[in-house]
Amino acid sequence: MSNPDPRAGRLLLRRTVLTERRSLILASALQIGHQAGEAAVPLLIGVIIDRAVGTGDTGALFLWLGVLLATFAFLSTSGRFGIRVGIGASVEATRKLRVEVARRALDSRGNSEGQLPGATVSIATGDVRILTAVLYQLVQGLAxxxxxxxxxxxxxxxxxxLGGLILVGTPLLLLAVRAISSPIEHRSAAQREQAARAAGVATDLVRGVRVIKGLRAERAGSARYRQISRVAMDASVHSARTEAGFSAAVIALNGGFLALVALLGGHLAVNGDITVGQLVSAVGLAQFLLEPLGTFGTVIAVVASGRASATRVAALLDAPPAVTGGSSRPSSALGGLSLEDVHGPGLEGVSLEVKPGELLGILTTSPEAGTTLRRYLGRELDPVQGSLHLDGLRLSDLEPEALREVVLVCPHEPDLFTGTLAGNVLAGSPAGAALDRVLAAANADQVAETLPDGLESAVAERGRSLSGGQRQRVALARALLRDPSVLVLHDPTTAVDTVTESSIATGLRELRAGRTTVLITSSPALLAGADRVVLVHDGTIAAEGPHTRLMAEHDLYSGTVLA
Structure with a gap:
């Protein structure tokens, strides 16, 4: 994400706070009641000592004990409901922001920043959570x-x-605690870093367990994890020792400060300047002040982190779309495509006509050119120069989502989802689709036959439980089942064997008869089944014709295919 604007983050944070302002005001009022009640408790205890215990007045004792119990009931109720409302506001803000991030991530016009899926997930989970945590901390800070x-x-x-000593000494005490907490921050950060590395290595080993077993490298993998986990454990022990020392130091500082307050208060009480009850109240209030003053440090830290996360979230939400304009819908579904002087990465002026119902093969000597063509046809990007048309309409004039109802583009590395094999094939397909024919055409029926539960076999996240060839065949079956007017396939069979590839080429030609199909591939079997093949070299069309003629007459074409 390039140069995020901190001002946008501040505006987003302010907007999030204002959106939940009613809940935050109520939560603040309840938490203020809780804090005021907490502050009143030491004062009431002092009053009980002076007016009831010291005088022996039983009636006054029960009266002030009743007041104290009522205060406890009030502060407990206020605190409980204040926390509930405050956290509820934070949770609701989290939900709204995550929906907003998800909607932006799924926008049919894409994102010009090219955000990776993992980064988007990190923003939607971690950054949104940190941002919305500010709401509850603001309530706590005000209270x-x-x-x-x-x-x-x-x-x-x-x-x-006595009040002056406590008001001056408490901030100094907090500064001292803050100073001695620095080593904890550094060592805790080191411990988290080592733990993250250990987790990363463990994830690596689990993902590559089949490769490790195939290489007989189990011992090497175990030794690697043992080493990194040992380092992580040492860092954890070191951090725990530091935290224990910190806790002991804080106890000593608090004890020394309270002893100083007691010494001064005792001196004042002996001299008759304050009563015993007032001394007890002062000591209790000194202890109480440590909590709200400590809260300020937490609020400052959380707000700082929240602003940084808000900047990242705002950068994602405000990123301009990858494609602009276009509100029309395709007027027909004939499937005729045309490219006019198209420029872009790997393309230097490509002009091409694809007739409705044609099975066209495109061979590029540059992988970048193939990727650019695929992204232009799916309107993930608009061309740097030139134009593309569908049945006479410019693709840039069409609404991307409406275009994709007619033109289905399948990337080289398609995604599968957690679920069943059947669920992955049927995803997004109309009811009553010809599943058996499609599975046979893509040779995905053979994938089902090799699995224990057939089409109901479980598929792991991103299809990791399947081989590369199996994933490609399942994804191809899913695309064929949609039966779009125009189907664009980018290297759909790179992980399957030659025999299977020839079978897929035959099935694809039969199933897509009468429908426009564009194959961006170097597969001899797929190119041989095409009605026509176009060779793109150095960004321009270098040759076109049937596969057999090009193989016999064009050295660059045959060399690229055989390579």
């Missing part, structure tokens, strides 16, 4: 600020010297 102000006002009303 902590109000709680700190209430506690500070109470402390100063009890004793100016």
């Amino acid at each position: 902590a600020a109000v709680g700190a102000m209430v506690a500070a006002a109470v402390l100063l009303s009890v004793s100016v010297p």
